[in-house]
Amino acid sequence: xxxxxxxxxxxxxxxxxxxxxxxxxxxxxxxxxxxxxxxxxxxxxxxxxxxxxxxxxxxxxxxxxxxxxxxxxxxxxxxxxxxxxxxxxxxxxxxxxxxxxxxxxxxxxxxxxxxxxxxxxxxxxxxxxxxxxxxxxxxxxxxxxxxxxxxxxxxxxxxxxxxxxxxxxxxxxxxxxxxxxxxxxxxxxxxxxxxxxxxxxxxxxxxxxxxxxxxxxxxxxxxxxxxxxxxxxxxxxxxxxxxxxxxxxxxxxxxxxxxxxxxxxxxxxxxxxxxxxxxxxxxxxxxxxxxxxxxxxxxxxxxxxxxxxxxxxxxxxxxxxxxxxxxxxxxxxxxxxxxxxxxxxxxxxxxxxxxxxxxxxxxxxxxxxxxxxxxxxxxxxxxxxxxxxxxxxxxxxxxxxxxxxxxxxxxxxxxxxxxxxxxxxxxxxxxxxxxxxxxxxxxxxxxxxxxxxxxxxxxxxxxxxxxxxxxxxxxxxxxxxxxxxxxxxxxxxxxxxxxxxxxxxxxxxxxxxxxxxxxxxxxxxxxxxxxxxxxxxxxxxxxxxxxxxxxxxx
Amino acid sequence: xxxxxxxxxxxxxxxxxxxxxxxxxxxxxxxxxxxxxxxxxxxxxxxxxxxxxxxxxxxxxxxxxxxxxxxxxxxxxxxxxxxxxxxxxxxxxxxxxxxxxxxxxxxxxxxxxxxxxxxxxxxxxxxxxxxxxxxxxxxxxxxxxxxxxxxxxxxxxxxxxxxxxxxxxxxxxxxxxxxxxxxxxxxxxxxxxxxxxxxxxxxxxxxxxxxxxxxxxxxxxxxxxxxxxxxxxxxxxxxxxxxxxxxxxxxxxxxxxxxxxxxxxxxxxxxxxxxxxxxxxxxxxxxxxxxxxxxxxxxxxxxxxxxxxxxxxxxxxxxxxxxxxxxxxxxxxxxxxxx
Ligand code: HEM
Ligand code: SF4
Ligand code: SF4
Numbered sequence: 001x002x003x004x005x006x007x008x009x010x011x012x013x014x015x016x017x018x019x020x021x022x023x024x025x026x027x028x029x030x031x032x033x034x035x036x037x038x039x040x041x042x043x044x045x046x047x048x049x050x051x052x053x054x055x056x057x058x059x060x061x062x063x064x065x066x067x068x069x070x071x072x073x074x075x076x077x078x079x080x081x082x083x084x085x086x087x088x089x090x091x092x093x094x095x096x097x098x099x100x101x102x103x104x105x106x107x108x109x110x111x112x113x114x115x116x117x118x119x120x121x122x123x124x125x126x127x128x129x130x131x132x133x134x135x136x137x138x139x140x141x142x143x144x145x146x147x148x149x150x151x152x153x154x155x156x157x158x159x160x161x162x163x164x165x166x167x168x169x170x171x172x173x174x175x176x177x178x179x180x181x182x183x184x185x186x187x188x189x190x191x192x193x194x195x196x197x198x199x200x201x202x203x204x205x206x207x208x209x210x211x212x213x214x215x216x217x218x219x220x221x222x223x224x225x226x227x228x229x230x231x232x233x234x235x236x237x238x239x240x241x242x243x244x245x246x247x248x249x250x251x252x253x254x255x256x257x258x259x260x261x262x263x264x265x266x267x268x269x270x271x272x273x274x275x276x277x278x279x280x281x282x283x284x285x286x287x288x289x290x291x292x293x294x295x296x297x298x299x300x301x302x303x304x305x306x307x308x309x310x311x312x313x314x315x316x317x318x319x320x321x322x323x324x325x326x327x328x329x330x331x332x333x334x335x336x337x338x339x340x341x342x343x344x345x346x347x348x349x350x351x352x353x354x355x356x357x358x359x360x361x362x363x364x365x366x367x368x369x370x371x372x373x374x375x376x377x378x379x380x381x382x383x384x385x386x387x388x389x390x391x392x393x394x395x396x397x398x399x400x401x402x403x404x405x406x407x408x409x410x411x412x413x414x415x416x417x418x419x420x421x422x423x424x425x426x427x428x429x430x431x432x433x434x435x436x437x438x439x440x441x442x443x444x445x446x447x448x449x450x451x452x453x454x455x456x457x458x459x460x461x462x463x464x465x466x467x468x469x470x471x472x473x474x475x476x477x478x479x480x481x482x483x484x485x486x487x488x489x490x491x492x493x494x495x496x497x498x499x500x501x502x503x504x505x506x507x508x509x510x511x512x513x514x515x516x517x518x519x520x521x522x523x524x525x526x527x528x529x530x531x532x533x534x535x536x537x538x539x540x541x542x543x544x545x546x547x548x549x550x551x552x553x554x
Numbered sequence: 555x556x557x558x559x560x561x562x563x564x565x566x567x568x569x570x571x572x573x574x575x576x577x578x579x580x581x582x583x584x585x586x587x588x589x590x591x592x593x594x595x596x597x598x599x600x601x602x603x604x605x606x607x608x609x610x611x612x613x614x615x616x617x618x619x620x621x622x623x624x625x626x627x628x629x630x631x632x633x634x635x636x637x638x639x640x641x642x643x644x645x646x647x648x649x650x651x652x653x654x655x656x657x658x659x660x661x662x663x664x665x666x667x668x669x670x671x672x673x674x675x676x677x678x679x680x681x682x683x684x685x686x687x688x689x690x691x692x693x694x695x696x697x698x699x700x701x702x703x704x705x706x707x708x709x710x711x712x713x714x715x716x717x718x719x720x721x722x723x724x725x726x727x728x729x730x731x732x733x734x735x736x737x738x739x740x741x742x743x744x745x746x747x748x749x750x751x752x753x754x755x756x757x758x759x760x761x762x763x764x765x766x767x768x769x770x771x772x773x774x775x776x777x778x779x780x781x782x783x784x785x786x787x788x789x790x791x792x793x794x795x796x797x798x799x800x801x802x803x804x805x806x807x808x809x810x811x812x813x814x815x816x817x818x819x820x821x822x823x824x825x826x827x828x829x830x831x832x833x834x835x836x837x838x839x840x841x842x843x844x845x846x847x848x849x850x851x852x853x854x855x856x857x858x859x860x861x862x863x864x865x866x867x868x869x870x871x872x873x874x875x876x877x878x879x880x881x882x883x884x885x886x887x888x889x890x891x892x893x
Contacts, residue, residue: 009670016665017749023754082613084607084612084838085616085838092830092833093827094759095756096684097751097754098656098660101663101750115750133825142756143756170620172656173654173684174830174837175618175656177616216871217878218871221879243881246881304859304861316864336615336616337846339850340615340856344850358626361848362847363848373625376626407619408623409619411623412630431661460670
């Protein structure tokens with residue numbers, strides 16, 4: 001953690017009043033703890049991006065290329081011709097302010113330039129100056145200004161204080177999506193070699209080795225097998241998953257967070273157990289191991305570059321469709337971008353669940369199914385048995401990840417699963433869930449260590465809502481379906497709401513899943529004692545109960 | 555400062571028209587030349603802008619989803635907030651255009667004084683002002699059709715009758731005009747009183763508000779205070795619309811000020827944020843259906859990228875993969891391996 005991280009009480013003293021001078025006259029001060037390290041030269045080079053060099057944010061000279069101004073202007077012009085979103089969003093904002101206090105970074109920091117409307121104005125002001133006559137003539141009065149190196153610094157600071165969560169877009173009467181502006185703004189910065197290293201390093205590794213953390217094929221296999229050992233210890237069942245296997249029916253892809261770090265690995269164990277219990281004909285891939293896509297946080301081109309492997313691998317292995325794990329931005333990419341970027345995937349088939357026969361027509365083109373859709377269908381068709389009492393020590397609430405909430409609409413499936421796998425589920429206040437969900441504060445590649453203050457500030461509204469259900473219902477578990485959430489929330493909870501654990505939905509499911517031939521479970525997937533006592537029933541009772549259970553919505 | 559400049563600008567325009575008419579008697583300029591010029595700028599400008607927007611592609615399908623997606627048959631999708639079909643997204647768009655649906659979601663945030671705590675509550679004021687303003691504007695404009703038509707079509711007459719439902723005053727009070735004035739004033743007050751809004755507001759934001767106050771204000775003055783010869787106004791309007799412009803006597807300077815401000819609004823419209831009226835129909839997050847996994851969406855400028863192929867991956871990690879017992883691609887030639 002950053003040494004400068006203030007105490008929660010101090011951090012929570014937020015002032016939402018505006019500075020006396022206008023925003024254009026208030027230079028951006030890059031405050032330590034609120035930004036990430038600049039990208040290293042080798043990581044820029046690894047994907048063939050411009051201006052590779054080592055630079056430090058603290059330096060006065062960011063070593064921009066000679067013709068940086070021209071590069072940005074041409075880049076902006078090109079994007080205005082390529083993205084209707086950008087042109088429209090530059091033109092039609094009325095500054096009604098509806099988006100202003102919807103951003104968790106503004107709420108948590110009080111910095112006016114974190115109001116989505118102002119974040120967008122940072123770019124819009126330059127657009128006005130260079131692309132509109134009134135802006136050129138009237139200047140500051142109509143919100144126009146020249147692009148200077150100071151503006152570049154300001155862009156960098158604030159475009160990397162946006163987690164591309166789209167909450168602002170939901171509330172804007174015209175749907176102006178500041179996330180889109182940030183995405184394109186970051187593209188412009190990347191033309192100058194101004195990424196952050198937390199993203200740049202992940203991109204470089206993913207491109208070259210196949211996942212964000214640079215796990216080589218043998219290590220990847222080892223870590224999955226390691227999880228299988230743990231499963232065997234807990235359930236007595238030996239699982240033997242396959243890797244890079246041609247002819248498998250399904251290619252399973254999830255984010256690296258799920259196979260490498262606590263608590264993601266427990267979710268991964270859940271997947272492994274479920275697939276084993278089903279006897280699913282699936283394979284992992286060491287080459288297209290990464291579901292997450294930090295390219296989205298870099299540029300559309302890099303997003304395409306990294307995403308291309310998923311289809312290439314599916315085609316090489318000859319699978320029928322792709323099943324994707326619990327991850328937020330991975331699913332924004334798969335759902336809204338993948339088909340367009342690297343499709344159409346004519347070599348795959350419309351996904352059909354081999355267990356239930358359900359055809360996932362809503363994925364007929366992209367041929368990728370979300371694990372929560374897949375599992376909800378299984379539960380609904382009574383193909384698996386669950387003993388929710390094994391999760392009785394958990395009082396659970398659920399965080400909707402921004403990307404799947406506002407860039408897809410996967411809201412009911414995870415709730416359905418949690419309700420089937422747990423007996424104690426409580427929703428956070430309604431203004432903070434579903435499509436109105438608050439970001440974890442670390443999305444879009446911001447979950448580094450050096451920007452901890454930014455993360456704690458940005459995550460404050462979410463943490464505040466968790467504390468609400470902790471106080472009301474004694475909630476001790478925060479469930480989510482996103483690998484970045486699972487990486488980011490433990491620190492956020494420690495800071496704001498101690499003693500709340502973070503879990504994936506398929507970890508809860510793995511706990512509750514009754515497997516054929518398993519020994520009596522005494523510990524959960526984390527090796528913690530299971531609750532005992534009168535509430536605990538034998539597996540037989542439960543399967544009987546599940547069998548007569550009338551599914552919701554039937 | 556921006557607000558002062560905007561006010562001065564609008565007052566200057568009023569003065570300009572006043573002097574032009576009262577002092578210099580340039581009624582033809584203000585009654586014919588300016589209106590035609592403004593209308594040409596308006597129509598061509600708006601058309602150019604719409605054409606420009608429509609030529610730019612939507613490379614990706616990026617609707618903002620505001621509810622449950624369509625997935626499994628037993629889960630109820632939120633048709634309008636998360637549209638799957640074109641029809642549903644049209645419905646969504648119309649709900650934005652006519653009901654300002656997204657604005658209706660607005661929440662206000664409260665920070666507790668003593669302890670670190672945030673609470674949210676529904677905040678519909680902006681929505682209410684906005685609805686009042688736009689509908690009043692619409693009704694007022696619609697009523698103005700009586701100046702441009704002969705005989706006046708019945709819906710216009712009916713609008714006027716309905717608009718006079720208060721049935722008080724001579725001349726009868728028309729509610730829409732007053733609501734318009736009130737709502738614009740409230741929107742302006744909002745900008746002035748809420749620090750966040752004052753902070754983000756530009757000349758471009760104050761100017762149209764003052765202009766609208768000017769237009770609605772001069773309109774109300776004419777109707778309720780000073781009175782004008784409505785027949786001369788109609789003569790002028792009919793002349794303009796039939797391309798046989800005449801400048802009748804007896805409309806008075808106030809009328810020309812009113813007309814001039816409208817001309818400014820028309821000419822300003824295509825180059826300003828007022829184009830939100832057209833832009834909303836092009837906003838990808840609100841117009842596109844959320845069916846990108848079911849229906850292929852093409853990017854017209856898509857281009858190939860040199861991604862790291864499996865073959866070069868296998869070449870690099872060949873030995874390690876062999877050792878770990880990970881199957882290799884049969885078609886790949888064994889390279890520097892030990893096998
Ligand atoms: C398709 C038609 C239109 C739609 C859907 C629409 C919608 C909106 C919305 C949602 C707002 C934000 C809320 C507010 O600040 O009031 C707004 C603001 C505004 N609209 Fe419209 N509008 C339309 C047409 C027009 C037209 C024709 C004008 C003509 C003058 C206009 C003038 C304004 C002004 C001046 C504002 C800013 C108010 C402020 O500064 O607070 N709108 N519009
Ligand atoms: S809500 Fe939309 S129109 Fe209003 S200020 Fe924000 S971006 Fe602009
Ligand atoms: S996308 Fe999210 S983080 Fe970015 S400006 Fe909007 S609300 Fe803030």
